[in-house]
Structure formats: C-alpha cells, structure tokens
Amino acid sequence: MDAEIKAEFEKSGFSFVDEEQILRKCLTYCVNFKLSPVDLVANWEIFYLNRELTGLDIESSHMDGFLSHLQNAQKERLMKEEPHLHIYSSNDIDMFYGEKQDDSKEGFPVSPNQLLERSYFESNALTPISSEKASSSKKPELNDRITPFGQRTNKFVSQYTFNAEVAGNATNNQEPQNLDDDLIRRVPPSEICSLKIHYSQPEPGCKFMYDRIEDRFNSIEHRIRRHSNAFAKSGLYGEPTDATLASQKNIFAVGMISCNGEGHLNDNSIMLQGSVEHSGGQRVRIDLQELSQFSLFPGQVIGVEGHNPSGHCLVASKIIENKPVSLDAGLPPAKKPVMDHDEQNPPGIISRVLSVIIVAGPFLTTDNLLFEPFKELLAYATRRQPQLLILMGPFIDSEHPEIKKGTVDRSFDEIFRTEIFRRVEDYAQYMGSSARVIIVPSTRDANHDFVFPQSAFHVTMPDDTKHQIYCLANPCFFSANEITISCCNVDILKQLSSEEISRSPVDAPADRISRLATHLLNQRSYYPLYPPSVSVPLDLSLAPEALDIPTTPDLLLLPSDLAPFVKASDSNPFPFYSPNAFVGINSTNCCIVK
Structure with missing residues (x-):
C-alpha cells in the first residue's frame, strides 16, 4: 500500500522530503479513516489548496495540519448523516468530569468548613453541565457550547504552590x-481592617488623549525643579548651578538623564538636561570615567558633582540618585473616607x-x-x-x-x-x-x-x-x-x-x-x-x-x-x-x- 500511496502522490506531481516518515503517517491515516490512496491524495489536494501551500514538496511539518483536516472532514460527514449527533472526545470527558479538584488528592485535610466552602463555590460557579435532566428548550449557557469559554486542550490543575x-x-x-x-x-472574621484611600486619580469617565508637547515639557520641568528645590533645602550639596557653563571649579547641577540620539544609553551618549531656570533647558554630555558605581536610565533626575572645563562635557565626580526628602513626610490629604472609621474602627485599637x-x-x-x-x-x-x-x-x-x-x-x-x-x-x-x-x-x-x-x-x-x-x-x-x-x-x-545602564565594583x-x-x-x-x-x-x-x-x-x-x-x-x-x-x-x- 505504501507503493500505491506514493504512486498516487507522484501522479499528481507531489514529492516527499522525508519519504519514509511521511508514507508511514499516510498509511496510518488510510487505516484510521478508511481511505483509499486515491481518496487520501484527493483530501491532500483540498488541504494543499486551502492552506495555500507553495511548492509541490510534502514535508513532515504538514502532516499535523493534514491530520486535523481529515478529522474535521470525518466529523462533517458524520454530522450530515446524523444532524443531532455530538462526537465526544477525551478532552470533552476531561472538561465534563475532571473539572472538580479533590483537596484530599492534593494532600490537604478536608474539614467540614472546607466542604461547606467547596459546595458554596461549586453551586455558584458556571459548569459545563448543570444537570443531567436539563431541558433542551432552555437557553444554553456559555460553557455548554464549544466556544473559547468552553473549549479545552488541557484540564486545569489546581496549583497549591503559592509563595x-x-x-x-x-x-x-x-x-x-x-x-x-x-x-x-x-x-x-470579626477582625476588620481599617481602610483609607489616600490617592486614586484620575476619576472614572475622564477624557484622555488630549496631551500636548507643552504638557510633556511642563511635566519634565516640574520634576527637575522639584528635585532642585529638594537638594537646595537639604543643605548638603549647595545651590544647583548651570552645568553647561565652562568652569574649572567643582559645581553641583541637577538635571534629567537623556540619550544623545536613537537607541539605548551608553557611556558616550549620556546627556544631562537642566531646568529652564538654571540652564534654559540645555543639555550637556556627562563623562562617567571617574565613577566606579552608578545606575542611570532615561528620564532619571539626578544631582551631579563635577567640573566642566570646556563647556561641552561635565566630568562627574559624584552622582546623587535619590531625592533628599524626609522619609517622615506626611501623606497627602486622604480622599473622602470610604467608610465610617469611627464606627468600624474605634480609635486606639488599630x-x-x-x-x-x-x-x-x-x-x-x-x-x-x-x-x-x-x-x-x-x-x-x-x-x-x-x-x-x-x-x-x-x-x-x-x-x-x-x-x-x-x-x-x-x-x-x-x-x-x-x-x-x-x-x-x-x-x-x-x-x-x-x-x-x-x-x-x-x-x-x-x-x-x-x-x-x-x-x-x-x-x-x-x-x-x-x-x-x-x-x-x-x-x-x-x-x-x-x-x-x-x-x-x-x-x-x-x-x-x-x-x-549601570556600573558596580567587582567585589560588590x-x-x-x-x-x-x-x-x-x-x-x-x-x-x-x-x-x-x-x-x-x-x-x-x-x-x-x-x-x-x-x-x-x-x-x-x-x-x-x-x-x-x-x-x-x-x-x-x-x-x-x-x-x-x-x-x-x-x-x-x-x-x-x-
């Protein structure tokens, strides 16, 4: 029969890339689906045209798709012969009867409370079959149909490996x-936690997609100025100055990291963009050769100590990455209380x-x-x-x-x-x-x-x-x-x-x-x-x-x-x-x- 299958394919102009393996699969298909070599080649031609395959070489990678085509063709023939017939597969059996998980099989002791909890959720969950005596006139639930909601390829297995x-x-x-x-x-259950929403913006129903270049610029400028004010108030680094001015003295500047051109940051493309107040929003390249440790990314606002002898490159001697804000700073005013705290959580017991x-x-x-x-x-x-x-x-x-x-x-x-x-x-x-x-x-x-x-x-x-x-x-x-x-x-x-982009000591x-x-x-x-x-x-x-x-x-x-x-x-x-x-x-x- 192998020779007959090969002859029929060659008669239609097809050839095999891996002849032995493909002929073995084709023989299996003929036996399983009760097809003659002529019928098999006819099905292959339909599959070949529907998939819009190029060339006349039959590859092993085509066989899985061809098998699905034969299965669907057989199902369609059976459905035409018996319109109300449903073909059940092993996946259907897993979906119908293997859905529920037994805690005892997972190694969990089953207590009466857990049995109550399980019965509650099983009664409220949507299952593929709600009753063996369900009326056929009842509108089918979503999981009764073979849809993305009810179709399975693998049975879900509960994972009890949290953390x-x-x-x-x-x-x-x-x-x-x-x-x-x-x-x-x-x-x-009697222990109720207090809950206070400090910030949750924007509000539902807000309009978006109205941002402008001006909004983005103002946001960047606001971040740089906010960091500059924080550094100045700390009194640890001095007053921020313009990093683009040539100076032989050490200066302290605050700005945002950006990339000089397309692509990712590298040692030669790191730029520092200052605020409009201090440098008119101009940028200057940063030289990091003297630093043994740093961690930078585009958009990061930092403080830099160093000198700029030429006015074109700031040679950094120290980088301050964190904003000097007191960790004890108060929270913003809380949103309108979402619950009656006095009633639910009396003072002094939280x-x-x-x-x-x-x-x-x-x-x-x-x-x-x-x-x-x-x-x-x-x-x-x-x-x-x-x-x-x-x-x-x-x-x-x-x-x-x-x-x-x-x-x-x-x-x-x-x-x-x-x-x-x-x-x-x-x-x-x-x-x-x-x-x-x-x-x-x-x-x-x-x-x-x-x-x-x-x-x-x-x-x-x-x-x-x-x-x-x-x-x-x-x-x-x-x-x-x-x-x-x-x-x-x-x-x-x-x-x-x-x-x-980062650099750290070898021994760190x-x-x-x-x-x-x-x-x-x-x-x-x-x-x-x-x-x-x-x-x-x-x-x-x-x-x-x-x-x-x-x-x-x-x-x-x-x-x-x-x-x-x-x-x-x-x-x-x-x-x-x-x-x-x-x-x-x-x-x-x-x-x-x-």
Missing part, C-alpha cells in the same frame, strides 16, 4: 498546607498587623476563558480568610489568544461583570462584613481605557457590599491598619531593565532587581522613565500628580514579567513585592504577605 518560589525556606518534601500555615495565620492576599493577573489559561485560576483563587481566599484581598489586572487580558482573535461572543464589559465582579460580590457576601477587596485595573484590560495613569473601574456597587469592594485607579496609594500600600500595575521594572554583590525597584522610591515617581515605552499609553496631561509617590510606602506592589521577588528596602522595614506569574500564565498568580 513556593518566594519563601525559599520550604524543602521539597514539605507539605503545601504546612507552607501556607507558616506564611499566614487564619484571621477571625494595630499594624494585617493579613492580605495580593494577586496579579492574568486569571486565564491560554486555551479557554473559563477563569479557572480566578475561581481557584477565591476558593483559596475563602479558606484563608484574609482581612484584605488585593486584585490587580489584567482581568480580561487583551493579550489572550482568543481575545486577540475576536472570537468572543459577548462584550468585554459583560464578561467582566459575569466572570469577575459577580464572583467577587459572592466572595464578599459569603465572607461577611469583615472582608475587604481592592480591585486595580491594568492597561492590558480589554474592557477598560487604554491610558496611563488609569482610572478605576466604573461599576455600580450593591448596597450590601459597597463597604467591602473598592475599585481604585492605577497607580494608587492607600493604607490598611496603618500600613501604607502603594501599587503600580504597569511593568515598569521590565522597562527599566531594558533601558538602564549585584542585586539588580532590587535596584530597579529602588529607582521608583528614589525618584518619587511610579513611572520615572522618559521617553516612555511604546507599550505604555502615557498621558502626562491626565492627573500628572497621580504618578508621584507622596511618601515611602510600607509595601510597594509592582507586578512584572521579571522573576518574582520580595525585597526589603534599606530605608523601609517592609518589602517590595512583585506578584509575578510564579509558574507561568496558566496558573493563579498569587502570593501572601503577612
């Missing part, structure tokens, strides 16, 4: 439940103890829109009962394959309300008045404005949960139990890592990712990079003060594609925290900070 990479203290043989217990204590679960999206597996990681996260939070649950987008990820294809049959707002917000409401109602949830958007959210800074989600809160669920802007600044928390849901760390330990996070605190800005990355829709005319970090927070949340980390700042007792995808996009990105 496994960050903790670092657990051994490979340690049980997952022991690791969780070491990281967070179960908080009684302590700086907080249990919080911090999560960053996406909350989808790459093969469907079932939001299984998100449902697993809420079930986990129900078991642990944190005082505060912080959810950072993207929720409806615009980078998801099915979203990019445009094959979704519902609006993005409807998906968000049904799959995300309604589940959060159910979680808040189930947990009671002790639970607090904060929702922060991302520029990758398909159902929200593509601009940064980004307003909060505009959703109507039900009366019974309006004091539990808070939608904040991106970035935002708030405090819970007198612990100040700040988050910026733009991957500024990854963008800084591609633009930064390198901690690059901590250094990148420290840049934000030193610059007092959530997004100090300028020009911005092409992926960031930065609008400096839209609440420019929203990008300022008013004071050093106790906890700075920076979701990023870089390696996950928890770092403690030298001047800050609480760590930086980057809730990255610990085990990839197919898992719930979750970490716990106590």
